[in-house]
Amino acid sequence: MLLLWLLLLLGLLLPILAMLWQQRSRDARPSWLIRLQHRVAWGALGWAAAWQQRKLEQSTLRMGQSQHQVLMWCLKRAQSPCRLSRGNTDMSTFRNHLPLTKISQAQEEESEENLPPPALPQYHGEASLQATLLGLVTLNKAYPEVLTPGSTACVTPTSPWSNSVPWLRHALGRVSPIAAKDTRTLLLEALMSPGLRALEARTAVELLDVFVVLEADGKELAEAIAAGNLGTPLPKRAAELQKALEQGPRGLALRLWPKLQLVVTLDAGGQAEAVAALRALWCQGLAFFSPAYAASGGVMALNLWPEQPQGVYLLPPGVPFIELLPVKEGTQEEAASTLLLSDAQREKEYELVLTDHVSLTRCRLGDVVQVVGAYNQCPLVRFTCRLGQTLSVRGENTDENIFSAALAQAVGQWPGAKLLDHACVESSILDFCDGSAPHYEVFVELRGLRNLSEENRDKLDHCLQETSSHYKSLRFRGSVGPAKVHLVGPGSFRVLREALAACPTSSFPPEMPRVLRLGHLAQLLQKRVIS
Known part of the structure; x- marks a missing residue:
């Protein structure tokens, strides 16, 4: 109530002051x-x-109770048909009635019913x-x-x-x-x-x-x-x-x-x-x-430490309702059940699962976090990778972190080059018909280098083999072909981002994909190759 009256007072006072501010010269002293x-x-x-x-202090000191209250809020305000009781629903009932789904699956289901995608609205x-x-x-x-x-x-x-x-x-x-x-x-x-x-x-x-x-x-x-x-x-x-x-x-x-x-x-x-x-x-x-930190169109985590190195965030127990899905080491398979935020264990990795009050769908976001500390009972995390940005032409599952590390290592061996942006495409997306083995097509935008020699192009594939033993094994057997690197002209990724922002289901802000799944987006970069 205090905040309401405060904002009302400001709504009356500040527009007048703001108008007076605008009327003053740019060069005038305060x-x-x-x-x-x-x-x-x-x-x-x-x-x-x-x-x-x-x-925030009260909610993070009683994480279990806070999350249960958030779940009840979502159930009461659900805008889609719900078979769950809107009274006292425990977590087991919630999980049993609403199975996990991925964003891509949920979008397909919702589009058939002409409802908005469940994990893409911008949360205020x-x-x-x-x-x-x-x-x-x-x-x-x-x-x-x-x-x-x-x-x-x-x-x-x-x-x-x-x-x-x-x-x-x-x-x-x-x-x-x-x-x-x-x-x-x-x-x-x-x-x-x-x-x-x-x-x-x-x-x-x-x-x-x-x-x-x-x-x-x-x-x-x-x-x-x-x-x-x-x-x-x-x-x-x-x-x-x-x-x-x-x-x-x-x-x-x-x-x-x-x-x-x-x-x-x-x-x-x-x-x-x-x-x-x-x-x-x-x-x-x-x-x-x-x-x-924004994921799938909404604020997922808070950063309250400006003086600290960027990357540590607090997962708050608010709307949307967030669960943690343990990530099994070395695989993308999910564990049997999700956890509440208060059950997070330090150093463990989890995929975020989001439930909003619009569609009441438990969506696996694909965003993986590692717990690095605690704020009261609330986990402090680092976002490590996105499962949806994994390359796999022969079941090798080269995740975002592995590929980025290999690319950074390769670019470091290209004299004078600074990496501005990159995107990867599995060769099948571009419909190559030259008889070559499935491989990665890599598009890079660089600063300080206008041409890529064949020797420099080959360095990425060597770095990938050093970084991933599975990829190296497939390359040795010939099941996977060498990664092909293409240099695109300045501004190519700005054009790509404009195309992404124009998509009806684009999140806000649009996340930058590192693996392109749509042919027309891959072709957009392919047309801008200069070397």
Whole structure:
């Protein structure tokens, strides 16, 4: 109730202050009004975050009870026919009446009934709100200068904060407060603000795209800044942009914004390569923070430790209802039964199983986590791989981690090359009819290398054999052919992501696949091969 009244008060006060903020000159120094607006916003944010922190503490101290309450909530609000009692249903009854299904199976069933896919909606629930409120407060404690007025800019139309709370961008004095702007306009406004301390983008792959576009269109962007296309002409700033670009990609962000400390993106599947490329090139020397991990369209886990290395998340006991399916070592077979979050064991690996209140279907997400610690009774996890991103042309099951490690090892042997992105295709998807044994078709986008020699191409297959004994055995017998590597032109994966985002069943944000199962997506990359 307190939060409701608080938000109502803010709804009346902050739009007026935000409008006054917009009317001020971009170059004006913070006035008493701006400082007041910022203090009011942080006061409200602090109260709301403290309330969410108390709720999180209470729920994580009583994990079993909390998860049972979440299950009852889902049953009571189920929008699909349900044979379960909506009263006191225990876990055994729940499991017996709702068998496990994979996302692909559930989507096929739901499409026949013209119902939305069960694991793809974007959740705006408790986890989403907690990720935003608690993430902002903890980020402010770790990097207090980052969230001062005019210090943060988002360069993608969608923010990495899963629940943006519309007044926050205005009240906290962010650069480019209107999220409806296109990426180019947002980038221009960020470039016009040399005092930035934090750079935001929805995901790391989208931020990588922004920097690639910045380098490709740097001259046009500099001309737009010099001409004052978005306001006051800034010829000096345009000259700084051109000079920074002339020195290459390494450390570009800090040359453009000398006070920059932090990059904020929303973590999701398939982001590791983009983060590694950003750290090694454009964002060298900057800290990275993800307030949450998004899987299958919703917030699955929270990150409340900005000062810690990226990758440790808390699985909260909220909506959607999450179970853990033990992963048997060396296989993809599931165990006999799922576990509640409170039953998770340290160092063990589990696949996430999600049940939402829309379709009431227990879906295996394919996202695998390893338990690395505990927060009260709540597991702290690292996301390790996605079972749906496994290559298998002869039953070898080369998972995402094994292939990525082999590819990184191979790229490390290609002089001057930096991996920006990659995708794999099983040869049968592309309908090769040359009589060769089944094999992997690998598409890579690189920086620093414009041509691949046959010797370099062969290194990937050798690295795969070193990494996977099963793959090596199949290669020795000739059951599997050598992996074929293709270099695609700049921007190829941006085009792929645009095609993925256009799919009706695309998650939000769209996870970056490493194994393409659809022929038209594979052909999209095949048409852009340059070597």
